Amino acid sequence: MVTIKDVAKRASVSVSTASRILSRATTEKFSESTQVRVYRASLELGYRANFAAQSLVSGETRIIASVFPRIYGTPFTALASVQILSGIEAFCSANGYHMLLSSPRLIDGKVDSSFVNMLAGGYPDGIIIDSHFQIDPIMEVVQQFGIPTVALGSLSHPYRLQSDNFLGGELVMRHIVDLGHKHIGIIGVPDGVSPAADQRLMGMRIVTDELGLEFDSLPRVNGNFSSDSGASAATELITTHPELTAILAINDRMAMGAILQLQAMNYLIPEQLSITGYDDLSRAGEFNPSITTINQQLASWGELSMQMLLDVIAGQQPEPLVIQPRLIIRKSTAPCPIHDISGANR
Amino acid sequence: MVTIKDVAKRASVSVSTASRILSRATTEKFSESTQVRVYRASLELGYRANFAAQSLVSGETRIIASVFPRIYGTPFTALASVQILSGIEAFCSANGYHMLLSSPRLIDGKVDSSFVNMLAGGYPDGIIIDSHFQIDPIMEVVQQFGIPTVALGSLSHPYRLQSDNFLGGELVMRHIVDLGHKHIGIIGVPDGVSPAADQRLMGMRIVTDELGLEFDSLPRVNGNFSSDSGASAATELITTHPELTAILAINDRMAMGAILQLQAMNYLIPEQLSITGYDDLSRAGEFNPSITTINQQLASWGELSMQMLLDVIAGQQPEPLVIQPRLIIRKSTAPCPIHDISGANR
């Protein structure tokens, strides 16, 4: 390993001079010739500062920890997580940071020690934690060490990024009623399972209330986010309420399941039934028909959250950020078909 | 920050004693009472060893770098990568390591400096690099620093993990011919684009050769891995060769595109046409019909590669590992329909 001592020796200067020149603390004055000698020596030897030594003295590691707790066994495999991660990594690398990826588990209620050791050992300068599902024990640990933190999807953390799920729900419902639909079914999840889902439903309610449509009277079946559950929810909805001309699903996966199922039952999408999703998974665009959905601009989350984190590290107190989702209109929605009094189609 | 000095003071021992006891270098003898005092002090103060200091003296960081080069702009977003990553992370955390995730880019031919700095600065003790696509400049950099490395999907690296793509191709082709199919179409990619794809095709060839079926005479259309390209390849195949009763796609995404397209053309899958994929993406099982495909046991790659890496770090020279893929039979394949002389259906 080539150290700064080697560089100093080769440039015939002291270690401190070499360090100051190489770390560009240009407040100090050094003669042109000295600077050149040092840079040359450094290049010729291929010197790179040892990060452990730097960290020891500076107290910073230039490491950011991305924390995506492992819920139900699954870690950061959700498509959304990967997009965000990718953004964080890109920003880190562009700004001289490195990204540690951690998926802490809960082992009978207690946070796994590997994770605690990482935080306590001083590995990361900052943390970006996925808080879409509140996992209090993990949050507690994170707080405890006082490391600058940004929380994604949290509703309470001082430094947070969240998506405006109310708006998203509103957008999608408004799109449907604007198309003239009145018999609208909902594929949701049970209340309280996911704050995000609750908010999406709330957003829908805002629109129906405006129009005097009673949201609670709309037929609704709950699933569990999975494609399968979407399929069976769709079956139930359409058999108990054949008059429906539109179905709003709370996420894309259930929307996909619903579409496949309804197609199998010989319904034409969107001619007879309009279907919407939420999330804008990449496959939503490749689906047949492509799915009208809500895009949360996840690709930008990485950069935005890192920007916020760097502010926090710098001692500032950035405001929480609320990301505006966008309605993506595709082929799974169409104007309400001419109303058929009987209501039923086959 | 509570240091080992604080612990030593509180336990009224020297720093070295505290260190020796806490690091469990139990070759040394210490009286029961001293040990208890030190442990107690450490607990009461909540002491955790500073990792930078430890790294500086020990020369190791207990950090493993997962390197998934960013090809065509996309990073580790491929489903496969995420599964592997998840496995690596789990193994790391179970063994006291931490995982750094890096997606180096090529900026007009040169490896981005953030990545080089990471390696040169001594961040990782070891590297697991995705080498499914050879990116020589990156590999060169990695070699240069002599950090223990395991390469995934490489054909040449001394320490490597690879999937037996020959076998995979064989399995899927054998399944199809066993079902009685004789008119078989191939959706591939151009030769030389992907070593893995080439091998899969080779594997198929082995089976057809055995049966006296000339592989090169089978109708074949190349795509580019994408769902869309699978769809158009399927169209071309079935219009130019209406006698086909089976189509093997080199990956799941193209198989999905093909199925959707053929269904849109009113072909019944699998009654009229059997279709196979390769990869066993999670959605392959949720597809309609679910897709017969090859599973590469990606979930185990993380653990296996980490195990190998730890061996390399320990100075051993583990053998390359070849993972046996498995055929997953689902609903997209069926026995060859009774042969219709005209060959064409509509």
Next chain:
DNA sequence: TTCATTTACGCAAACGTTTGCGTTTTCAGA
């Protein structure tokens, strides 16, 4: 009592940086 040996522990160097402060050199002004 003396000497050798074991047991139990402490001293201080080392890892590779950064940085406060001190020292030497240079040079202009008188």
Next chain:
DNA sequence: TCTGAAAACGCAAACGTTTGCGTAAATGAA
């Protein structure tokens, strides 16, 4: 020639550990 100040650079401490070696106390043998 002398003075003072600015310019250019070096000394050494510090960051928090680990670890080779040395030393004091206790023990046993003679």
